Amino acid sequence: MKIHLIDLAQRLSDEFSIPHRDAMLIVEATRDFFVESIREQQRVEIRGFGVIKYNARPSGVKRNPKTDQQIIVPKKIVPWFVPSRSTTDISS
Numbered sequence: 001m002k003i004h005l006i007d008l009a010q011r012l013s014d015e016f017s018i019p020h021r022d023a024m025l026i027v028e029a030t031r032d033f034f035v036e037s038i039r040e041q042q043r044v045e046i047r048g049f050g051v052i053k054y055n056a057r058p059s060g061v062k063r064n065p066k067t068d069q070q071i072i073v074p075k076k077i078v079p080w081f082v083p084s085r086s087t088t089d090i091s092s
Helices: 005-016 020-039 085-091
Strands: 044-046 050-057 060-063 070-073 076-083
Touching: 005 020, 020 044, 020 050
Parallel strands: none
Antiparallel strands: 044 050, 050 076, 060 070
C-alpha cells in the first residue's frame, strides 16, 4: 500500500478538523525533517515504529552482467530501516 503526502494531509485534516492547507504544511515539514536527517546521517527513531540506521557498503570490484565489464564501486553509506518489535508483530 502506498500513501501519498496529499492523502496523509487529508487524513490529518479530517481527523483533527484543521484546514487542509495547514495539514499539508505539517506533512511537508515532517517529510523535510526526515530527508534532512537522513542526508546528515543522523539516527532517526520513532518509538513504537522503528529506527533508521546506516550501513556501510565496502568498495570493491563488481561485474556488469550485461557487458561482463568489471567496474570499481566506491564505498557508500546506505540508510536502513529497522522496524520495532511492535511494528513487526502487527505485520506478521
